[in-house]
Amino acid sequence: MSEFDLIIENAIVVTADADNRVIEKGGVTVSNGRIAHVLDQNALEAMKDRAGRVVDGSGHILMPGLINTHCHAGDSLFRGLVENLPLEAWLQTVWKAEAAILDPETTRLGSVVGFAEQLLSGVTTVMDMFWYPRQTVEAARMVGLRVATGGIFFDPPGMDKKTAETRPNDAERFIADFAEADDVFVATMPHGAYTVSPDNLRLAKDIAEAHGALYHVHAAETRAEQADVQNRYGRSVIRHLDHLGLLDERTVLAHCVHLDDEEIDILARTGASAVHNPVSNLKLGSGIARVPDLLDAGVRVTLGTDGAISGNDLDMWLALRLAAMLHKGATMDAEAVTTAQALAMATRDGATALQAGDRIGTLEPGKFADMVLVDVQRAHAVPLFEPVTHLVYSTNKSDIAHVFLAGEQVVRDGQLTRLDLAGPIAEVQAMAPQIAASIA
Known part of the structure; x- marks a missing residue:
């Protein structure tokens, strides 16, 4: 059995913690749905063989959800x-x-x-x-x-x-x-x-x-x-x-x-x-x-x-x-x-x-592994001098590649993993005439 359920590596890490810490190249380890470590790439290298799954975050910013x-x-x-x-x-x-x-x-x-x-x-x-x-x-x-x-x-x-x-x-x-x-x-x-x-x-x-x-x-x-x-x-x-x-x-x-x-x-x-x-x-x-x-x-x-x-x-x-x-x-x-x-x-x-600062909101050990990988390999993302500036002023919702909730990947390559969204979308579209008539 692996020591870590998940390691994300090679990412630009924006922790959003109180010190606004940014790691130019690194990632996190995850055990039992929580972040175990937030480390630079050199430290992560020695831990990769102890993980059940390793995700390469190259070309992405890793940040809290x-x-x-x-x-x-x-x-x-x-x-x-x-x-x-x-x-x-x-x-x-x-x-x-x-x-x-x-x-x-x-x-x-x-x-x-x-x-x-x-x-x-x-x-x-x-x-x-x-x-x-x-x-x-x-x-x-x-x-x-x-x-x-x-x-x-x-x-x-x-x-x-x-x-x-x-x-x-x-x-x-x-x-x-x-x-x-x-x-x-x-x-x-x-x-x-x-x-x-x-x-x-x-x-x-x-x-x-x-x-x-x-x-x-x-x-x-x-x-x-x-x-x-x-x-x-x-x-x-x-x-x-x-x-x-x-x-x-x-x-x-x-x-x-x-x-x-x-x-x-x-x-x-x-x-x-x-x-x-x-x-x-x-x-x-x-x-x-x-x-x-x-x-x-x-x-x-x-x-x-x-x-x-x-x-x-x-x-x-x-x-x-x-x-x-x-x-x-x-x-x-x-x-x-x-x-x-x-x-x-x-x-x-x-x-x-939400009285949940001990559980969510930053990338820090002990918190739920609620995390996002933001694609920064796009025309509007280069050159990238300062990651927080890019997140605030340049990032679009379409840049979100992967999302994790307590370490579970709930979005993969821009698609939900728990649900096929085609059905709900079709249901809403079918309701549109009834909805429009409700205020006629």
């Missing part, structure tokens, strides 16, 4: 359906389509397609908020990635045909069933302060706290949302959440576009994470988050795609590039967000937000 901390993968069914509307009007049309189309089976189908898109582009962990979380987990397992999800809280009748009264028990049962799973990070997921009452926001947090679960909510995405919450409760969104005692290190806030200085200080004080979703925020005309100010204040900023219905794809590389570039233009400061800061948003800071 990306972490998408805000997504609605099931909404891939509605890609491109609702266009050129601001968030509030857009949501009313989206919810009409979801109510007509979604059930457990269609949610699983849409999530399979959404997760496949992400895994093929090097995302190995997704925080996903959607109506049928059990089907979300099933889809993630079919494709081959980790998922952070859990029971939705939503006061009106939901697109899942459920009411607010049933949601606490659903959330409790979900946590009980998945709390011990390595590939699921359990959470409660109230939709937002404008769709969930203070009592139910607090109830969702109580359940999360009782089980050490995550707490994920949309927050301060638009000016209209801020005005609505201010008018109802006399406080802005972040102040409202803070007043209710909902902000701490297990709280992950999607968007955080419209914040004043005091609200940024509240996030820094409480340790809550802010998820930057630049593609969705730009496309819906929601605004540009104050990411440089958040970073300067010590707020943990992570990166998300939102759903394919608002951004039209689930491309974390586009989100990563915008996170690094957008704020330079908006602030007229070329140093507003560094490449190292941007990459951290999509890797180790995302892991820390």
Whole structure:
């Protein structure tokens, strides 16, 4: 029996660790799904005969899988359906389509397609908020990635045909069933302060706290949302959440576009994470988050795609590039967000937000071998002077050659290994007329 299940060698290694360590030529050893060593090539040479499998990473960057901390993968069914509307009007049309189309089976189908898109582009962990979380987990397992999800809280009748009264028990049962799973990070997921009452926001947090679960909510995405919450409760969104005692290190806030200085200080004080979703925020005309100010204040900023219905794809590389570039233009400061800061948003800071920094997010011994090999033998990749710069500014999702989850190769040569995607794609295409008719 081999000492190591897998060795990847001859790669440019971007660890994404706290020291931003890069190895010009080297790789990793993997045992029992976890990284055993991160070494240069000379050290690896003596270990190759002790491995069950050796993968040559020549011409590739080896890096940790990306972490998408805000997504609605099931909404891939509605890609491109609702266009050129601001968030509030857009949501009313989206919810009409979801109510007509979604059930457990269609949610699983849409999530399979959404997760496949992400895994093929090097995302190995997704925080996903959607109506049928059990089907979300099933889809993630079919494709081959980790998922952070859990029971939705939503006061009106939901697109899942459920009411607010049933949601606490659903959330409790979900946590009980998945709390011990390595590939699921359990959470409660109230939709937002404008769709969930203070009592139910607090109830969702109580359940999360009782089980050490995550707490994920949309927050301060638009000016209209801020005005609505201010008018109802006399406080802005972040102040409202803070007043209710909902902000701490297990709280992950999607968007955080419209914040004043005091609200940024509240996030820094409480340790809550802010998820930057630049593609969705730009496309819906929601605004540009104050990411440089958040970073300067010590707020943990992570990166998300939102759903394919608002951004039209689930491309974390586009989100990563915008996170690094957008704020330079908006602030007229070329140093507003560094490449190292941007990459951290999509890797180790995302892991820390999910309370999983000890398991994922970097290439370090003891962590799950969730890894990506990025092809750098293409016209847009040469010459390559600095690997992190290339990852942030030049890499495309089509550059992802191979993906590993806990050492299992889940993408090989740009193809899924667990699932033949032709069937799900054909099913979604066949549904298109019905989906289009849902908003007619």
